[in-house]
Amino acid sequence: MRLWWRGRRADVPDDRSGLVVAYWESHDEHLLTATLGTIARRLPSLVAAALRMAWQASPRDTAVALTGNLVAGVFTVFGLVATSDVLASLLAAGPTPERVRAALPSLLFVAAATGLRGGLLAAAGWAQARLKPQVERLAETRLFELTTRVELAAFDDHDFHNAMRRARDSGVPDTATVVETTIAVVTGAVGVLASAVALGLLHPVLMPLLLVTAVPAGWAAVRTARLGYRAFYRLSAARRRKFMLSDLMAERQPAAEVRAFTLRDYLLGQYAKVADLEQDVQLDVARRQAATKAGGDLLTGVATAGVYVTLGVLLAVGVIPLSVAGAAVLAIRTGQVSLTALVQTMNRLYEAGLYFGDYLAFCDLARQRLPASPPAAASAPAPFHRLDAEHVTFTYPGADRPALTDVSVTLGRGEVVALVGENGSGKTTLAKLLAGLYRPQQGAIRWDGVDLGAFDGETLRRSVSVIAQDHTRWPLTVRENIVMGRPPEDDRLAAACAAAGADEVVAGLPDGYDALLDRRFRGGHDLSGGQWQRIAVARGFYRDAALVIFDEPTSALDARAEHALFERIRGHADGRTIVLITHRLASVRYADRIYVLDHGAVAEQGTHDELMALEGLYADLYELQASAYRQRVP
Ligand SMILES: Nc1ncnc2c1ncn2[C@@H]1O[C@H](COP(=O)(O)OP(=O)(O)OP(=O)(O)O)[C@@H](O)[C@H]1O
Ligand SMILES: [Mg+2]
Structure with missing residues (x-):
């Protein structure tokens, strides 16, 4: 098996090279190595967190789902114990009509207990079904309330981004699963407890018998799940490649290039390789799971036979009467079903719980990255007379060099100010700082002398309009x-x-x-x-807005539209300040002031005429563009 696997693996492109573990794979190791003990240890805190979430989503439905299941468990005990009374009456000596009459009260009790139990379980099930969409909605709303409020810089942070995708893609759907399986675990536990209590009430010696029959089934359930995870884990690189291929073959955006570059056969060939591997692994796992289940069933059969033999012995030596033995068989069957369900749901709860844990961790992380509101935040700033960037230095999160170093610019009310410079010189970054989207690490942006940090972020942004490059x-x-x-x-x-x-x-x-x-x-x-x-x-x-920033507004415009737009931008300023970023230098000639950025610093500043007279970077770039137009075709 191992050799086969290695052989197959070689012809599947391994796209893990150079990549850290993908965000959706981060728990695969945990799932592979978790033992029943690990699972059981983590359960209490998970159950508590899930119930808290469910309670916040709907206290009434949570209460009905839980109490319904708990009280149903009590009726299970009553029903089982009363069954033994029914059997005792039926098996007693005497004429049959007499025995049936004697059994009637207990029989009615069993019927009532079963009916009530069914009613309670139905009510609990209905509450549980209602809870699911409510929990999902709560989890999603909370997530989006945070993702839309965190500071913009958080999105440049790789770790934050990964945590967010994990929380959004798996955490949110698994929140509802955690709540669902928590209630299922409670139900299963109540069922097992009810059967155990019923057996204990019938005769204390019967209690351990329940465990004996449930162990093989529990073992099979855990092993089947583990085999599933292992296949999932082995396929994760292939799956990632398949996502990528399916996007390339079925999305609108690459559709034109798939045809233009005649990529169809290549993509389908790659897909076939990945799909072959996936199919082989899945068939292999299905075979192993079927074998495990058969083994589990066989062992359960042996254990059940052992239990019946034990019951027979107890019966023969007179430790328990026949009626108790009959009821015990029923209780053991009931307990067995509950225990298997319990082990399975515990396993699922553990798995979903890992992703739910991600969701909770992300919410905590995002709360730490909410913009700090200043102690006495001023509301909407009035249109400014001057907006200054003073000795601003800014480094993107995780970057090794600052994008801006000691930059100072001044924007006056009603002015058109141009930022020019080569690719990567820091124009867009400066514009985002002026708009208050990023905070500088050193220096300050001042709105009529007041640091932007003193304003409430929301109201500040209502006074600024940014048309981003992208x-x-x-x-x-x-x-x-x-x-x-x-x-x-x-x-x-x-x-x-x-x-x-x-x-x-x-x-x-x-x-x-x-x-x-x-x-x-x-x-x-x-x-x-x-x-x-x-x-x-x-x-x-x-x-x-008092400040309008246009970051390369004409990069895709035709010459006529571009000319018209620059004319209009001047006309439209009308008391607002316009920051214009463009590579078309002919268009910035009429700006009130031009800042030339170079490697994150202001290299030159002035009007077009002043900068041309300076014969520096601006004059060079301008001449380069102008000469391109002047060149005559020989
Ligand atoms: N989100 C980001 N995270 C890390 N570094 C960034 C980010 N955005 C830009 N940079 C880096 O900051 C520097 C300045 O980028 P910026 O986008 O401000 O340049 P620009 O002058 O607008 O260039 P262009 O003319 O190409 O639009 C570049 O070196 C760029 O690689
Ligand atoms: Mg830019």
Whole structure:
């Protein structure tokens, strides 16, 4: 088996090289090595956390689910003990009608206990079913409340990101599983306890018999699950490759390139290799699981025979009467079913609990990364007269070099300020700091002399509009894409679209502002790169902000649209401050001030004329672009 495995493994590309364990594999080792003891030790804290969560989601449903199961257990005991009375009456000496009459009260009691037990279990089941969606919703809401509030820098942190994906992909769904299996474990435990108590009441010597019959079944359940995990673990690299391949073959975005580069056969071939391996491993595990189950059943049969022999001996030597032996058989069967279910659900609870633990850990981690609210946060800052970055140094989390070093810039009210510089010089980073999205490690950003840190983050961001270089193509309607959660005002919308040149885009769409910009939905539309950019710019104009940052707003625009936009940006400033980042230097000639960034520092600053006179980096870059246009084709 081992050799076969090694042989197969060689022709499957191992994409683990150079990668840390993927976030969804992080618990596979635990699952592989967990013993029943480990599982049992972790259970109490898990059960407590799960019940707390369930209680917060719905106290009533949690109470009904738990008490229903507990009280049903009591009725199980009554039912089993009363069965022995029924048998005692039926097996007593005397005429049959007499015996049946004598058994009637106990029989009615058994019927009532069984009926009540069924009713309670049905109520508990209904409460449990209601609990599941409520817990899922609570877990998800909590997660998204945190992910949308944590400081932006957290998303640049690899560990945070991994923890978040683990919590979102496995933690949230497993939260409901943990609650569900916790109740199942309680139910199973109550069932076992009820059978054990019933056996103890019938005769103390009967209690250990329950354990003897349940051990093989429990062993088989744990071993089957362990075999499943082991296969899952062995396949994890292959599975990751399969996810990647399925995305490449079935998603819209790579579809054009799959055809253009005639990748079909290659991708299908890779898929077949991975699928072959997966199938082989799965068939192998199915065979082993079937053998384990057969072994478990055989051992259970032997144990059951042993129990019956023991019961027979006890009967023969007169330790227990026949009626008690009959009821004991029933109690042992009931207990056996409960115990097998208990072992299985404990196993599932342990597994889901690992992911639930991730969810709880992520929530704690995210709480630590919420932006610190200043002691006396000022609310919405008034439009500023000056916005200054003073000796700002900023390093991205985990980066070994600062992206900005000792940068100072000043923006005056109503000015158009341009940031230029080569790729990676720090323009986008500076813009994000000016918008308050990141906090500098040294220096400060001051809004009329007040550090941005003194403002409430939410209200500050309402005064700033950022059109990012890699702006999001929101899968929403045109109107929603521009209004972005603000109250929709038709006049403003039309003005913003006209300023951005998006009015032509809207006019070309059959549903106008109501056109849905996502082709994955029926009736959805897609736009060209430049059309998307116009929508994004309109978004920037729509927001009533004191500071508007355009990060390369024209990179996808045609020459005419670009020229028109720069004209409009000047006209639209109207008391607002515009920060314009662009590589098209001809367009920044008319900016009030230009900052030239180089390797994270301000290399030059001034107006276009001043910078040209300086004959430095700006003049070089400008001349380079200008000469490209001047060159005559011979
Ligand atoms: N999220 C991030 N995490 C780590 N480093 C980053 C991150 N974003 C940018 N950087 C690094 O910071 C430096 C400055 O990047 P920035 O995006 O500010 O450059 P830019 O001037 O806007 O470049 P471009 O003209 O290409 O848009 C670069 O070295 C870049 O690799
Ligand atoms: Mg940039």
